Amino acid sequence: MCTFRPRCRDAPPAPLPLTPPRGPASLRGLTTLDPLGALRRTHACGEVRAGDIGETVTVCGWVRTRRDHGGVIFVDLRDRSGIVQVVFKPDTAPEAHERAQAIRNEWVLVARGRLERRENDAVNPNLPTGEVEVLAEELRILNTATTPPFEIEDEVVIDEAVRLEHRIHDLRRPVMQRRLRTRHDLAQSLRAACCERGLIEIETPVLARATPEGARDFLVPSRVHPGSFYALPQSPQIMKQMLMVAGFDGYFQLARCFRDEDQRADRQLEFTQLDLELSFVGMDDVLELLEHITVRAFRDVLGVELARPFDRLDYREAMLRYGSDKPERRIELEIVELSDVLATSDFKVFSAALASGGVVRGLPIPEADALTRGDLDRLAETAKTFGAKGLAWVRVAADGSWQSPIAKFLTDDERSNISERAGLQPGHVILFGADREKVVCEVLGRLRLELGARLDRYDGRPWDTHFVVGFPLFEQTDDGKLTYMHMPFVAPLENEIDKLDTNPAEVIATHYDLVLNGVELGSGSLRNHRSDLQLRILAIMGYSEQEARDRFGFMLDALDAGAPPHGGFAFGFDRFALMLAGGQSLRDVIAFPKTQRAQDSFTRSPSRVDAAQLRELGLRLRE
RNA sequence: GGGGCGGUAGUUCAACCGGUUAGAGCACCGGCCUGUCACGCCGGAAGUUGCGGGUUCGAGUCCCGUCCGCCCCGCCA
Numbered sequence: 007m008c009t010f011r012p013r014c015r016d017a018p019p020a021p022l023p024l025t026p027p028r029g030p031a032s033l034r035g036l037t038t039l040d041p042l043g044a045l046r047r048t049h050a051c052g053e054v055r056a057g058d059i060g061e062t063v064t065v066c067g068w069v070r071t072r073r074d075h076g077g078v079i080f081v082d083l084r085d086r087s088g089i090v091q092v093v094f095k096p097d098t099a100p101e102a103h104e105r106a107q108a109i110r111n112e113w114v115l116v117a118r119g120r121l122e123r124r125e126n127d128a129v130n131p132n133l134p135t136g137e138v139e140v141l142a143e144e145l146r147i148l149n150t151a152t153t154p155p156f157e158i159e160d161e162v163v164i165d166e167a168v169r170l171e172h173r174i175h176d177l178r179r180p181v182m183q184r185r186l187r188t189r190h191d192l193a194q195s196l197r198a199a200c201c202e203r204g205l206i207e208i209e210t211p212v213l214a215r216a217t218p219e220g221a222r223d224f225l226v227p228s229r230v231h232p233g234s235f236y237a238l239p240q241s242p243q244i245m246k247q248m249l250m251v252a253g254f255d256g257y258f259q260l261a262r263c264f265r266d267e268d269q270r271a272d273r274q275l276e277f278t279q280l281d282l283e284l285s286f287v288g289m290d291d292v293l294e295l296l297e298h299i300t301v302r303a304f305r306d307v308l309g310v311e312l313a314r315p316f317d318r319l320d321y322r323e324a325m326l327r328y329g330s331d332k333p334e335r336r337i338e339l340e341i342v343e344l345s346d347v348l349a350t351s352d353f354k355v356f357s358a359a360l361a362s363g364g365v366v367r368g369l370p371i372p373e374a375d376a377l378t379r380g381d382l383d384r385l386a387e388t389a390k391t392f393g394a395k396g397l398a399w400v401r402v403a404a405d406g407s408w409q410s411p412i413a414k415f416l417t418d419d420e421r422s423n424i425s426e427r428a429g430l431q432p433g434h435v436i437l438f439g440a441d442r443e444k445v446v447c448e449v450l451g452r453l454r455l456e457l458g459a460r461l462d463r464y465d466g467r468p469w470d471t472h473f474v475v476g477f478p479l480f481e482q483t484d485d486g487k488l489t490y491m492h493m494p495f496v497a498p499l500e501n502e503i504d505k506l507d508t509n510p511a512e513v514i515a516t517h518y519d520l521v522l523n524g525v526e527l528g529s530g531s532l533r534n535h536r537s538d539l540q541l542r543i544l545a546i547m548g549y550s551e552q553e554a555r556d557r558f559g560f561m562l563d564a565l566d567a568g569a570p571p572h573g574g575f576a577f578g579f580d581r582f583a584l585m586l587a588g589g590q591s592l593r594d595v596i597a598f599p600k601t602q603r604a605q606d607s608f609t610r611s612p613s614r615v616d617a618a619q620l621r622e623l624g625l626r627l628r629e
Numbered sequence: 630g631g632g633g634c635g636g637u638a639g640u641u642c643a644a645c646c647g648g649u650u651a652g653a654g655c656a657c658c659g660g661c662c663u664g665u666c667a668c669g670c671c672g673g674a675a676g677u678u679g680c681g682g683g684u685u686c687g688a689g690u691c692c693c694g695u696c697c698g699c700c701c702c703g704c705c706a
Contacts, residue, residue, distance in 0.1 A: 077663030130666055153657060156640055163641060167698040220706050267705040493706045602699065
């Protein structure tokens with residue numbers, strides 16, 4: 007608990023000048039605001055209950071609304087716990103009533119009075135505190151407030167630009183208070199889960215060394231070393247491996263990470279990971295810990311009990327059936343392989359794709375009458391944005407006939423094989439993807455998500471958590487070389503090591519992802535703990551030993567210093583919070599987020615700095 | 630870097646095919662009102678139609694540019 011304690015509890019109640027006068031004309035006569043004095047909150051607004059009736063209570067907060075009936079005045083007072091009604095009656099407390107006439111929305115008050123039960127017909131069933139009200143005896147106006155730019159309510163529709171510009175008022179809305187509270191609850195749960203498994207929290211530097219790999223770095227110029235720069239960490243990956251070598255078996259950290267890349271709804275350039283790493287473990291040990299952490303988080307934050315163990319989905323299978331390595335399995339649509347049944351097809355689109363080593367796959371959609379010809383045309387446009395050259399489709403009519411621009415290119419055998427493989431029935435539509443495998447997965451995977459949402463083909467489960475395993479260690483670059491799929495220190499499966507020499511592209515890695523409702527919650531792997539293996543892998547990616555040592559020498563040296571087998575994981579903490587709190591984008595679970603163009607519209611960062619500051623850092627701006 | 634959607638009062642929106650003085654709800658300000666909780670009633674103020682240029686007798690509306698917000702592609706282990 008963090009309790010703010012004023013240095014002097016009974017400071018003399020000095021009148022505070024109200025300058026410049028704000029608020030309505032009726033207030034202009036009020037030249038002073040009230041001191042808090044010795045008055046202290048006894049109850050949070052949202053926490054007074056019928057059990058407290060008869061007590062004298064003191065509540066503090068912001069004015070949500072004032073309803074002035076000429077005689078009696080009602081004020082809804084809000085703090086982060088909720089809302090309570092405060093009543094001012096001219097005959098009960100004339101002075102407080104007099105002052106209450108000046109009150110406006112969002113003013114800051116402390117009110118003391120008796121908690122009373124409301125008359126039956128005055129109970130507000132929509133309010134947790136609706137059975138009671140505070141009959142004010144004393145009112146102190148602690149501050150006035152400018153008129154808020156929008157109403158401080160959950161239901162109001164506000165443009166996000168306005169919300170971000172007036173972040174204080176946005177954050178006052180109960181829904182935002184709840185979301186940040188959920189984020190807090192999640193942080194506490196994750197910490198507790200790690201602690202109870204014996205992991206210890208260690209901080210790593212924010213001023214770190216630039217890395218050429220991966221995302222663009224944020225650079226911080228060094229004053230002491232002009233011309234040299236720190237980089238903000240993209241993740242604590244290297245540092246946590248160092249900690250394993252140093253013997254801190256079992257580490258975690260809620261780590262700030264920075265990547266200078268363009269923003270998305272689910273990507274902020276500054277974000278938080280629950281980073282963790284263990285020594286002397288295999289994949290099962292890490293996955294079990296991740297299950298433990300995830301299950302506990304759902305229990306602690308939402309009171310939801312997830313089923314264990316989580317499914318483990320093979321990467322190849324995920325890509326085939328769902329077209330994604332983070333499948334939304336609650337959508338009841340699945341992709342089917344058609345390459346084999348179309349191997350001898352004369353239809354050019356299919357035969358050309360297969361001849362060049364690609365695949366043909368289909369996405370069958372049952373009961374697709376709602377999909378109009380126009381919808382299919384639009385889906386084709388969508389498919390093109392994801393790399394498809396076009397989108398072939400077939401609609402199965404009520405009489406079983408095929409309505410399709412491509413039906414005439416297919417033989418009866420091919421049609422019946424497709425029907426059987428895809429389980430086609432009257433009313434089905436099937437969409438075809440024919441291209442390189444990567445493109446087909448991407449296109450059909452995206453269409454599956456879009457159609458699942460549009461046609462509401464969800465199976466009704468609120469949560470689906472699973473691991474994806476069996477990722478390749480390498481992937482092909484555009485010029486045909488091999489590069490790491492995730493990061494350079496991922497270990498291959500032990501029984502795959504021999505393949506490094508013979509067929510490296512096929513080597514399966516120890517990498518694993520945790521997927522929640524089609525969102526990648528985090529990823530991890532076992533790491534190479536021996537420098538000879540690490541060097542072999544770097545060699546496959548084209549690094550000579552000298553180049554490898556130049557670039558990754560610190561890691562290779564560390565491995566040689568007696569690195570234990572180790573592996574770990576990093577949760578995307580902001581995404582996790584968003585899933586549990588609800589909301590449209592990461593901005594809804596971050597107190598002060600950046601806009602799409604990487605600015606903070608509230609504080610107006612980034613900003614220019616004055617010349618002296620640059621000079622001190624040895625920097626000069628280019629024209 | 631590219632594509633899409635949007636920008637009119639504090640705010641959420643309207644304004645027909647380019648045509649009179651750019652309207653409405655909420656908020657705000659003033660007055661009235663002793664049981665409201667979306668309080669009510671009467672009255673009022675409030676606009677560089679994001680910005681700049683162009684077309685036109687006439688532009689919120691059409692065209693070009695630009696800025697801002699959001700979504701997506703590229704990018705992001």
